[in-house]
Amino acid sequence: MITYKFRIYPNKKQQRKILYQFKICKEIYNELLYQNKEYLITKKYDFNSIIKDIKITCPAYYSKVHSQALQNISDRVSKALENFFRRVKEKKEKVGFPRFKSRVKSITYPQSGFMINKKLKLSKIGNIPIIYHRTIKGKVKTLTIKVNKFNQWYVFFSCEAENKKIKNNRLHNAIGIDVGLENFATLSNGEKVENPRFLIRSEDKLKKLQRRLSRKKLRSKSRKKVKLKIARQHIKIFNQRNDFLHKLSRKLVNNYRLIAVEKLNIKGMVHNRYLAKHIYDVSWNRFIQLLSYKAVASGGLLIESTKTKGSSKRCSNCGFEMEMKLNKRVFKCDSCGLKLNRDHNAAINMLKDTVGHTEISTLADDNVRPSFLKAKIYEARTKRDELLMKQ
Numbered sequence: 458m459i460t461y462k463f464r465i466y467p468n469k470k471q472q473r474k475i476l477y478q479f480k481i482c483k484e485i486y487n488e489l490l491y492q493n494k495e496y497l498i499t500k501k502y503d504f505n506s507i508i509k510d511i512k513i514t515c516p517a518y519y520s521k522v523h524s525q526a527l528q529n530i531s532d533r534v535s536k537a538l539e540n541f542f543r544r545v546k547e548k549k550e551k552v553g554f555p556r557f558k559s560r561v562k563s564i565t566y567p568q569s570g571f572m573i574n575k576k577l578k579l580s581k582i583g584n585i586p587i588i589y590h591r592t593i594k595g596k597v598k599t600l601t602i603k604v605n606k607f608n609q610w611y612v613f614f615s616c617e618a619e620n621k622k623i624k625n626n627r628l629h630n631a632i633g634i635d636v637g638l639e640n641f642a643t644l645s646n647g648e649k650v651e652n653p654r655f656l657i658r659s660e661d662k663l664k665k666l667q668r669r670l671s672r673k674k675l676r677s678k679s680r681k682k683v684k685l686k687i688a689r690q691h692i693k694i695f696n697q698r699n700d701f702l703h704k705l706s707r708k709l710v711n712n713y714r715l716i717a718v719e720k721l722n723i724k725g726m727v728h729n730r731y732l733a734k735h736i737y738d739v740s741w742n743r744f745i746q747l748l749s750y751k752a753v754a755s756g757g758l759l760i761e762s763t764k765t766k767g768s769s770k771r772c773s774n775c776g777f778e779m780e781m782k783l784n785k786r787v788f789k790c791d792s793c794g795l796k797l798n799r800d801h802n803a804a805i806n807m808l809k810d811t812v813g814h815t816e817i818s819t820l821a822d823d824n825v826r827p828s829f830l831k832a833k834i835y836e837a838r839t840k841r842d843e844l845l846m847k848q
């Protein structure tokens with residue numbers, strides 16, 4: 458599944474209508490959850506009968522919201538409960554029953570209730586102006602409407618991804634990528650991808666705002682103002698970075714058939730107090746997620762190298778391992794004399810590690826079907842060594 462995000466501009470009346478729908482959905486969500494608390498012992502959920510009950514007792518609700526959108530609410534409750542039972546089964550500590558919602562922030566139309574023309578036509582709401590900044594490929598499966606706290610409205614289209622045939626000119630290409638702090642990424646062919654200037658500028662601005670905030674008095678008006686500015690700056694950075702990551706991942710997927718990346722230990726990544734580090738952590742994950750779905754959708758392959766422990770400490774030429782302190786930027790092999798940039802050496806290792814591995818894992822976002830991925834992996838396994846020989 459691929460999700461497209463577009464800005465929409467509902468008028469005041471339409472906004473009120475949508476917000477009212479959010480409110481109804483919230484109440485129904487809570488009602489369903491409450492009823493299920495009762496049913497917990499029997500472990501039987503019959504959402505349809507509950508919805509029917511609400512339908513009879515409060516018909517006014519039903520006239521205002523599209524029936525499909527309500528169906529989606531019961532799906533959300535089911536999902537929350539499923540997750541709850543899964544966590545109970547896994548015996549994770551502190552398993553809490555799903556919470557009642559104080560707000561529902563989005564509404565989803567599965568299958569029907571919307572039409573996409575020059576404007577976005579929504580059942581019970583009307584025609585909403587929309588800015589199509591790109592073309593939608595594939596069949597629209599669901600539509601979701603969201604609003605952020607700055608009253609900016611968005612629509613999300615979830616589409617089934619089309620699986621394109623592998624382009625022949627990419628067949629001979631394989632690349633390893635090392636992500637780092639100095640450069641955003643270093644490729645195994647020595648190319649470096651720097652963090653774009655505009656992002657660095659935006660991040661500097663954020664740091665300045667954060668410093669300003671720390672000087673303000675608690676609960677003062679001016680503190681509130683700075684807080685709002687910080688939130689806006691966060692959104693701006695997120696958008697800028699997202700755009701950068703989308704373009705970079707697209708470029709890589711278009712040029713390389715096989716992409717090897719480091720397996721990032723996401724849980725092990727401590728959210729430390731340095732803001733910049735936090736932003737990088739988040740964007741690495743996002744970057745690999747984007748690479749993954751783009752690679753799969755276009756017939757390529759992303760391989761997570763599982764053997765990267767010490768990929769920067771190992772010589773990519775002879776395999777000799779040696780101590781590499783974090784501040785050492787050049788890898789000088791004591792055994793064979795290889796002299797390479799630290800990240801470049803790591804990126805080559807990343808690529809080499811995928812050869813001869815029996816266990817290779819492919820990262821994918823949750824929406825990509827595992828069976829489909831497995832097929833891709835097997836296909837790639839046979840071609841893999843052959844590809845790498847041609848490097």
Ligand SMILES: [Zn+2]
Pocket residue numbers: 772773774775776777790791792793794795
């Ligand atoms: Zn060496």
